Amino acid sequence: EIVLTQSPDTLSLSPGERATLSCRASQSVRSDYLTWYQQKPGQAPRLLMYGTSNRATGIPDKFGGSGSVTDFTLTISRLEPEDFAVYYCQYYDRSLVTFGGGTKVEIK
Amino acid sequence: QVSLQESGPGLVKPSETLSLTCTVSGVSINGYYWNWVRQPPGKGPEWIGYVYDSGTTKFNPALKSRVTASVDTSKNQFSLNLNSVTAADTAVYYCARWGKLGGNAINAYDLWGQGTMVFVSS
Numbered sequence: 001e002i003v004l005t006q007s008p009d010t011l012s013l014s015p016g017e018r019a020t021l022s023c024r025a026s027q028s029v030r031s032d033y034l035t036w037y038q039q040k041p042g043q044a045p046r047l048l049m050y051g052t053s054n055r056a057t058g059i060p061d062k063f064g065g066s067g068s069v070t071d072f073t074l075t076i077s078r079l080e081p082e083d084f085a086v087y088y089c090q091y092y093d094r095s096l097v098t099f100g101g102g103t104k105v106e107i108k
Numbered sequence: 109q110v111s112l113q114e115s116g117p118g119l120v121k122p123s124e125t126l127s128l129t130c131t132v133s134g135v136s137i138n139g140y141y142w143n144w145v146r147q148p149p150g151k152g153p154e155w156i157g158y159v160y161d162s163g164t165t166k167f168n169p170a171l172k173s174r175v176t177a178s179v180d181t182s183k184n185q186f187s188l189n190l191n192s193v194t195a196a197d198t199a200v201y202y203c204a205r206w207g208k209l210g211g212n213a214i215n216a217y218d219l220w221g222q223g224t225m226v227f228v229s230s
Contacts, residue, residue: 032215033215035215035216035217037217043222044202044204044220044221044222044223045153045202045217045220046220047207047216047217047218050207050214050215050216050218051214051215051216054214056216056218057218088152088153090153090216090217092215092216095166096155096166096168096169097143097145097155097168098155099152099153099154099155100152101152102152
């Protein structure tokens, strides 16, 4: 079973700053099966990136995804007030789905 | 407007069965994998399982012994049953669609319901 470890747990940044979130897999994984979601309080997760680096419909290009093998990164180039939220990575493997523990991006 | 809506009791007694239904609107239930995901308060999401339009299912090994799922294509709905519940099953339960692009799976959930909070308590 693949385990996803996200870091840091919390990222304290100011609007306009760049955010770099990490998702590490416990073993080598396929990059086309790695996904990122954004979740705000009281809402369902929202699809941001699929296949590591493909933005979902309506997602602005300030969001970027990269990585391979075991290390994956979600980058938010310039934080805006609506970007402060919790971000989860997710992996699909042999019909099983696992989520990381999440990174909270909070206003500093 | 494509949407998913969960429905079911918000309170279930310990040892009883949690039953939820997801109604799909604006798109046919055929041709997609329909999933259940839950999220305990303050924690990350946990995949429960999926059901395909044919009735094929797959479940999280940690829950497999207690879960069943079904689909009713005539009503454009799918359902979840989780038996022998305990307080550890208290969570927001979401239904979600495994997305496709150009007919190919994108290996991600592109559509989610708003979620329904289920408490397990006597």
